[in-house]
Amino acid sequence: MPSIARKNLFEDLSRFLVAQAGIAFAVSLVTIQTGMFRGAIRSTSLLIDRSRADIWVASQNVSALELTLQIPYERLTQAREVPGVERAEALLGVGSLWRDSEGHINHVRVFGFEPDSELFVPGTISKGRLLDLKKPYRIFIDEKSFDGLNVGGWRRELVELGAFSTLVVGFTKETQSTISSPFVFTSLENALAYAIAPMGDEPLQGPAPEPPELTSDDTISYVLVRAEPGQDLQELKRKLEAALPYTRAYTGEEFAAKTRDYWEGRTGIGFILGLGAIVGAIVGVVVVSQILYSSVSDHLKEFGTLKAIGASDWVIYGVIIEQALWMAVLGYIPGMALCFGVSYWALVSKGIVILITPSISAWVFGITTIMCISSSIFAIQKVNRVDPAIVFKA
16 A cells, blocks of 8 residues: 555645645645744843853843833842842843944944943953943944844944944854843943933033943842852842842842743744744645645545455555655655755854754654644545446547
């Protein structure tokens, strides 16, 4: 019986290639859409994942890394006095407007931190020194943002950020969220200056004022905490929440998961990319169904002969299902090869991560197999109506 399945499948090579192209397209669409979704969601927590902080303290109303209410700067001092805290640092996140040398504007997310920070890690530094951020109005940007911010990656560049002329002094990588505004990194003082200065059509006239020092009247976004060795993190979280009013404390893993859950469950990203995957699966089912149905129709006499010599229905069903399995395997392999090629190109040329993990690959193969076997149902229904007497008709 296996020889019959292969013979039917490879007899018409052009039709077979059309079928495999359709399956490969469906595999590619499902895989790329799923990989883009998983890569985009994972990118939203890159800053948290790379942080060396054991605990993130935020407003009690925090939803995600970029969606939180500010907390008083004095929470930093209070955190440092909590037993079990070895080190605490402030992180300030604010939105601002970017104007490049050609006058184009863009919204950016500015993260202010201590340039000699031990807990906050702004990715992998590809150019420049973090200590340069201590100077007024100096910033780093992520390499993924070069195109969006119209910045070249080979020189220092003067731009306008908020109300101030600002110098890009370095570049980082492996920090940018795919679905967020471009990230900008600077010192706490610089970030505060960008946050409080008014923004208009033109930068402030005259020499820029020195960025202000943070005081107890100012606000920050997060307090990053490193626990003392051997300290139970859950117990330390409870201590921090008791000592710092109107705050919530999360371990790094918890806060990263909270951020990913927000983007996955409370935005339309999952629906949009998931819809593309569903369309790909439907295309695959239609193509495979048509090819298998045509194959059965062209070999009705052969199937009638099998029935006439006493072959059971399950033997005939096995021939059709085996054809479907061969189509699944032979369509999956080139489809996945295409996906890995597109994934590499997207990462190198656009900095977009299409996350294709072994689990995703296995899941797509299962979907492809189910898709092809489901398609064989239409062909099986055609065989069920075959009369063995067809063998003896002219």
